[in-house]
Amino acid sequence: MINFEAIRKKIKDSITPFCPICRKRYLSHKHCNLCNKNIIIKINYFEAIKRNHFEHNIYELSGLDRLNSPFVCGKCFSERNYTRCCVTGKPFYSLGNSAYIWNCSDKRKLMSPYHIYSKQFNNLSSEGLDIVNNAYSKYVEELHNFIGGTKGEYIKGYSIDRIIRRIEVNGTDCKNPGEVEDILKKYCVQMGGNGFIKFFWDKKIEFIENTYIAGYGKKGNPYYKTERRTEAYFVGHAESVVFSSNITKKTRDC
Ligand SMILES: [Zn+2]
Ligand SMILES: [Zn+2]
Numbered sequence: 001m002i003n004f005e006a007i008r009k010k011i012k013d014s015i016t017p018f019c020p021i022c023r024k025r026y027l028s029h030k031h032c033n034l035c036n037k038n039i040i041i042k043i044n045y046f047e048a049i050k051r052n053h054f055e056h057n058i059y060e061l062s063g064l065d066r067l068n069s070p071f072v073c074g075k076c077f078s079e080r081n082y083t084r085c086c087v088t089g090k091p092f093y094s095l096g097n098s099a100y101i102w103n104c105s106d107k108r109k110l111m112s113p114y115h116i117y118s119k120q121f122n123n124l125s126s127e128g129l130d131i132v133n134n135a136y137s138k139y140v141e142e143l144h145n146f147i148g149g150t151k152g153e154y155i156k157g158y159s160i161d162r163i164i165r166r167i168e169v170n171g172t173d174c175k176n177p178g179e180v181e182d183i184l185k186k187y188c189v190q191m192g193g194n195g196f197i198k199f200f201w202d203k204k205i206e207f208i209e210n211t212y213i214a215g216y217g218k219k220g221n222p223y224y225k226t227e228r229r230t231e232a233y234f235v236g237h238a239e240s241v242v243f244s245s246n247i248t249k250k251t252r253d254c
Contacts, residue, residue: 032073034080045077046070056082056091086121087128098129107136114190115139139189146185147195147243155195158243164193167240172233177201180236193240201236 016025021036032038046064049072053059064070079095086099102108103120111118117132124132148155167187174180180201188196207230214225 030071032076033070034072034076038073038075043074045072045074048072049077049081052081056084058082058091083123085125085128086123087117087131088125090125090127092123092125092127094123096126097123098126099124102129102132107133110186111136111139111190114187118190142189142194143185145194146189149181149184149188149196149199149238151199153197155197155243157246158195159246160197161242161244163197164188164191164240164242166237167191167196168235168237170235172204172206172231174234174236175232177234177236180234184236184238184240188238188240191240193242195243196238196240199236199238201234204233204235206231206233 019026021031029039081094082091083094099121117135169180169183210227213222
């Protein structure tokens with residue numbers, strides 16, 4: 001009696017080679033040369049990754065040129081694809097992108113809106129992340145070294161090296177002129193200043209009208225009441241400047 005099942009298996013085995021990675025006989029297929037795992041089903045990303053590495057002048061460095069008939073899976077492509085750091089300008093592995101860490105950090109928010117590193121980055125290497133973290137430490141230090149703000153045009157003992165620009169505090173958040181000053185101080189340091197002149201603040205009155213259901217009549221109809229009140233808030237502006245100490249200058253001149 002002919003064992004058809006055994007013959008079928010023999011034929012199948014002869015056309016389905018044994019794959020040492022899958023550890024079984026399997027229809028002809030390719031594994032990714034980089035992770036040595038994922039099977040290339042549709043797209044071989046080798047050309048795409050090669051283009052990317054050429055673009056960043058690291059093709060030889062990355063060792064891809066030494067691969068024999070290379071196959072690269074989509075996952076490896078997205079992980080090993082190089083990108084340029086927005087801060088250092090140098091290429092780095094996309095996998096090590098630290099942009100999300102910085103974009104979500106409180107430090108970045110505290111440096112907003114004027115510090116050059118307060119914006120959200122698309123690509124940030126770990127080296128770039130170190131730079132922006134150090135910039136934050138420097139920002140905190142400069143807040144401590146702030147010389148001061150004045151309604152006048154100068155502060156005694158200091159000369160103005162540079163007027164940076166006019167800075168403004170609008171919105172309804174400040175409940176007193178001191179809060180306006182605090183925000184102007186932060187803005188000033190964010191843009192590289194250490195003081196401000198021509199400080200001006202103004203008190204604004206906001207009229208608030210709030211209509212609400214005060215109760216229900218006998219037939220169940222609601223009746224309304226309107227609450228009217230006023231709330232004060234403060235706005236202001238100044239010119240941010242870079243002060244230098246007159247005393248230091250005199251010593252230098254001698
Ligand atoms: Zn396999
Ligand atoms: Zn792979």
